[in-house]
Structure formats: C-alpha cells, structure tokens
Amino acid sequence: MGNVDTKLNFRKAVVQLTSKTDPIDANDDAFWEQFWSENVNNVQDIFTLVPAPEIRALREEAPSNLATLCYKAVEKLVKAVDNSCRTQHEQQTVLNCVRLLTRVLPYIFEDPEWRGFFWSSLPSQNEDEDESLPLAQSLLNAICDLLFCPDFTVMGTRKLGPDKAEDLNAIDSCEYIWEAGVGFAQTPPRSPQVDLNRTELLKLLLTCFSETMYQPPIDISQSPNKWIAYLTSAENRHALPMFTSLLNTVCAYDPVGLGVPYNHLLFNDSVEPLVEACLQILIVTLDHDTSSGTPTETEDTPTPDNLFINYLSRIHRDEDFNFILQGITRLLNNPLVQTYLPNSTKKVHFHQELLVFFWKMCDYNKKFLYFVLKSSDVLEILVPILYHLNDSRADQSRVGLMHIGVFILLLLSGERNFGVRLNKPYTATIPMDIPVFTGTHADLLIIVFHKIITTGHQRLQPLFDCLLTILVNVSPYLKTLSMVASTKL
Known part of the structure; x- marks a missing residue:
C-alpha cells in the first residue's frame, strides 16, 4: 500500500503542475522535491505517471512551470556532482531527475x-557574473561527471567512506575507464547496479542528442547538433575516457559468457542494455562530422573538431585493432550461432548498429580497414552481413540495413585481399533459405546476391549496380565456383 500511496503523491504533483496556470514558485522546494524523491524508483513509473498529453499541455498552458521543472532537475544533478553523489539518497535523486528529463526533453x-531553451543563459545567482552557463552545458557537464562517479557509475578504487568521497569536479576519470581494452589494461570489477546507472545516464544523453530528429533536414556543417558538438569538444574534460569507455564496453562484451546453457533465462543481463546504449552513443557522435564545414562570415570561430572522430582515427596498435575486430565479429556472429539445445544461448539484436559502427571505423581509420583486410577474420564480417542481407531482402522496413551491408561489402571488395579470402571453403551451417551447395565463400556471396536481385523488393533496385560492382571487383581472384553459384550468374 505504501508504494501505491507514494506513486499517488507523485501523480498528484504532476497534476498540480499541469493544472496550475499560475507559475509555481521556483523556491517552493517542498513542491519540487516530490518529483525526484524516492517515491518513484523505476523508469517505467515515470513514463506511466507523466503521460505525453500532459507534458504537451504543460508546455502550451504553463510554460514557466515546465521551464522551472527542467531547471530544478538540472540544478539537482549539478548539486549532486558538487556533493560527489555519495549517499544512497542522492543517487536515487539523480536517477529520478535523469528519468524525468529523459521523459520531458523530446516534447521540448x-x-x-x-528549441533554444536549453542553450539560453540563465540569470546567475552571483552578482559579479552577468550570466551563467547555458542549461544544456550544465546538464552535459553533470552527466559526464556522474558517468565517472565512484560507487555510482564506477567501482570506487579508494575506500574513503561517504564522508571523504572524491571530488567529482577534480577526479581523474582516466583512472575509472569502464572496461579494459584500447588504452586501458585493467579490468575493473563489475556490478549490475553500476551498469544500470550508466545505462540510464547514457539514455538521457541519447535523448539530448535526439534534437536533430525534430528539425528539418539541413547540412550538419551549417547547423551542427550543439549537444553532440559540446560533448565531443575539448570543453568536455571527460571526452577521452568517455570515448574509451564506450568503445571498450562494446568490444569486450561477450553475451555467451561461460557458455552455460539457458543462463540468460535464469539471470538478468545488465550489460546488454549498457552495450546497446554505448553503441548508439558511439555511432551518433561519430556521425556528427563537422570538419567539412567552413565558418561563415558571421562566425568568429569555426565549429570545434569532434574529438571522438579524432580519437578513433588515431588508434593504430595491432592489438587494439584485434580487440575491436574480435569484439565486432563476436557480436555480429552471435545471432548465427547454432546449438544442440534450442534457444540455449543468448542472442543480441543490435547488428545494424554494429555494422554502422564498423563502417565508421573503416571510414575514419584506414589502418583498421587494412588490418581487417589482411586478417582472416574478414570472412567473420562477410558471413553475418550476407545472412542479414538475405534475411532482410523482402522487408521494406530494413532497407537501411541492406544499404549499410552492401556498402561495407563494396568497400571491402575494392581490395585484393578480400577477393583472395573468398576462396576459403564455406563450411558453416547457418540457417539461410538458399540452395544447398558445396563450395567457397564466393559461392555464398553470389547465391545471396542472386536472391536479393530476384526476390528482393522494389526499393532495393538502386543497390543492384553495387551488387554487380562487388562481383566485378572480386571476380579476378576467384579460383573455382560451384555449379549452384555458376547457374545464378
């Protein structure tokens, strides 16, 4: 009953917020505290108790209340950072503020x-200053600080106790990178709660980045996404450890683990949602390339470079490339794994994001592309791509997946090593609705392409030239073809 009562109180506060046309005093702490108190402790409750029509009504009829709600939520996050977010109560407050902002931001x-609300400067409480940071910068700074908060989003290495918590504003976040891998050798201890906290913060970041979706299409160099631009700029002191954490978390993830059958049905995997959020943050930030843009006459300074792209392009060690490639191939091949016991292993479903990330990696780091091509693992990329191309050919909703898959193959086919590798015998037993054949990976490529051209939907026609170009590119290096593949040509 107590839980129902607390939810009822939260709901009453929401109704009160939307029904009062008069502005509610920003200093009425008792009222505002209801929104991030421990009454509501999961994200589903926030989304249920704050329905979309009421947020829109609040925006139209009581805009000052909505503005105050956002301001107070960000203020709470900033205060939590200042206090090092050391207590359980503060951590729950942070999570509730994060959930509330995640819910409200799209409607703003x-x-x-x-749209300019978060980027307008607020009046400063300090009389010496004319204006304070824009609300968006305060929010992003707080999120980034909280992503490296000991005992909240990272496991504390120094047991100082709550009274002597490390100052988040001065913490060296490079010591708290989330996962071993590129640029970080230590494997930090894991905690499901830490993973969940990271995921919630990353989802808020994604929500912030989504502003572009609500704007008319425009060249990114002319109108960059300010949220992404700030996060990936030198103004974000956590840019390097954050990029490294995201990359390593994705590439180190092994959904099968020790291989115990049906373990994914017995235990919740807190890492998969985190990996998916990390992957989405990576591809969104890496897609924000403003380097081609030139400053206009009215601009004093050019748009800052994207540090995430910069860091990605500078990875050069073979062991780092191997770590990244192994991680990508492991996850891409995961849904294709066949076992004697049906559904006994966990299957992940973010192959489209993985392919986009692989494309970005090859695009921005040519050394990685050459590493992939000289590696025998290039076929571990090819087979899942062909599987998804074959599986998606009749589904118009997955035309984007078809495009990225074909473009990756087109990129790879331009190199001799790829064509030579195709002569390796194909022995896998992946469930694909293609004719049975005995042959090489080249046979598989031709058979799948034939399927796409003959049984794909109309929207794939622009890709047919690409498919034929791929075949032309690899044809000089093929030694044999099976009868099945030959009849398809």
Whole structure:
C-alpha cells in the first residue's frame, strides 16, 4: 500500500503542475522535491505517471512551470556532482531527475519555440557574473561527471567512506575507464547496479542528442547538433575516457559468457542494455562530422573538431585493432550461432548498429580497414552481413540495413585481399533459405546476391549496380565456383 500511496503523491504533483496556470514558485522546494524523491524508483513509473498529453499541455498552458521543472532537475544533478553523489539518497535523486528529463526533453524539442531553451543563459545567482552557463552545458557537464562517479557509475578504487568521497569536479576519470581494452589494461570489477546507472545516464544523453530528429533536414556543417558538438569538444574534460569507455564496453562484451546453457533465462543481463546504449552513443557522435564545414562570415570561430572522430582515427596498435575486430565479429556472429539445445544461448539484436559502427571505423581509420583486410577474420564480417542481407531482402522496413551491408561489402571488395579470402571453403551451417551447395565463400556471396536481385523488393533496385560492382571487383581472384553459384550468374 505504501508504494501505491507514494506513486499517488507523485501523480498528484504532476497534476498540480499541469493544472496550475499560475507559475509555481521556483523556491517552493517542498513542491519540487516530490518529483525526484524516492517515491518513484523505476523508469517505467515515470513514463506511466507523466503521460505525453500532459507534458504537451504543460508546455502550451504553463510554460514557466515546465521551464522551472527542467531547471530544478538540472540544478539537482549539478548539486549532486558538487556533493560527489555519495549517499544512497542522492543517487536515487539523480536517477529520478535523469528519468524525468529523459521523459520531458523530446516534447521540448518538438516545439520550435522551445528549441533554444536549453542553450539560453540563465540569470546567475552571483552578482559579479552577468550570466551563467547555458542549461544544456550544465546538464552535459553533470552527466559526464556522474558517468565517472565512484560507487555510482564506477567501482570506487579508494575506500574513503561517504564522508571523504572524491571530488567529482577534480577526479581523474582516466583512472575509472569502464572496461579494459584500447588504452586501458585493467579490468575493473563489475556490478549490475553500476551498469544500470550508466545505462540510464547514457539514455538521457541519447535523448539530448535526439534534437536533430525534430528539425528539418539541413547540412550538419551549417547547423551542427550543439549537444553532440559540446560533448565531443575539448570543453568536455571527460571526452577521452568517455570515448574509451564506450568503445571498450562494446568490444569486450561477450553475451555467451561461460557458455552455460539457458543462463540468460535464469539471470538478468545488465550489460546488454549498457552495450546497446554505448553503441548508439558511439555511432551518433561519430556521425556528427563537422570538419567539412567552413565558418561563415558571421562566425568568429569555426565549429570545434569532434574529438571522438579524432580519437578513433588515431588508434593504430595491432592489438587494439584485434580487440575491436574480435569484439565486432563476436557480436555480429552471435545471432548465427547454432546449438544442440534450442534457444540455449543468448542472442543480441543490435547488428545494424554494429555494422554502422564498423563502417565508421573503416571510414575514419584506414589502418583498421587494412588490418581487417589482411586478417582472416574478414570472412567473420562477410558471413553475418550476407545472412542479414538475405534475411532482410523482402522487408521494406530494413532497407537501411541492406544499404549499410552492401556498402561495407563494396568497400571491402575494392581490395585484393578480400577477393583472395573468398576462396576459403564455406563450411558453416547457418540457417539461410538458399540452395544447398558445396563450395567457397564466393559461392555464398553470389547465391545471396542472386536472391536479393530476384526476390528482393522494389526499393532495393538502386543497390543492384553495387551488387554487380562487388562481383566485378572480386571476380579476378576467384579460383573455382560451384555449379549452384555458376547457374545464378
């Protein structure tokens, strides 16, 4: 009953917020505290108790209340950082503020009149300063600090106790990279709660980045996404450890683990949602390339470079490339793994994001592309791509997946090593609705391409030239073809 009562109180506060046309005093702490107290402790409750029509009504009828709600939520996050977010109560407050902002932000972005709200400077409480940081910068700074908060989003290495918690504003986040891998050798201890906390913060970041979705299409160099631009700029002191943490978390993830059958049905995997969020943050930030843009006459300074792209392009050690490639191939091949016991191993479903990330990696780091091509693992990329191309050929909703898969193959086919590797015999037993054949990976490539051209939907026609170009590129290096593949040509 107590839990129902607390949810009822939260709901009453939401109704009160939306029904009062008069602005509610920002200093009425008792009222505002209801929104991030420990009454509600999961994200589903926030989304249920704060329905979309009421957020829109609040935006239209009581805009000052919505503005105050956002301001107070960000203020709470900033205060939590200042206090090092050391207590359980503060951590729960942070999570509730994060959930509330994740819920509300899209409805702010969808209204053109509100889009500048987070980037307008707020009046400073300090009389010596004319204006304070824009709300968006305060929010992003707080999120980044909280992503490296000991005993909240990282496991504390120094047991100082809550009274002597490390100052988050001065912490060296490079010591707290989330996972071993590129640029970090230590494997930090894991905690499911830490993973969940990271995921919630990353989802808020993704929500912030989503502002572009609510705007008309425009060249990114002319109108960059300010949220992404700030996060990936030198102004974010956590840019390097954050990029490394995201990359290593994705590439170190092994969904099968020790291989115990049906373990994914017995235990919740807190890592998979985190990996998916990390992957989405990576591809969104890496897609924000403003380097081609030139500053206009009205601009004093050019748009800052994207440090995430910079860091990605500078990875050069073979062991780092191997770690990344192994991680990508492990996850891409995971849904294809066949076992004697049906559904006994965990299957992940973010192959499209993985392919986009692989494309970005090859695009921005040519050394990685050459490493992939000279590696025997290039076929571990080819087979899942062909599987997904074959599986998606009749589904119009997956045309984007078809495009990225074909473009990756087109990129790889331009290199001799790829064509030579195709002569390796194909012995896998992946469930694909293609004719049975005995032959090489080249046979598989031709058979799948034939399927796409003959049984794919109309929207794939622009890709047919690419498919034929791939065949032309690899044909000089093929030694044999099976009868099945030959009849398809």
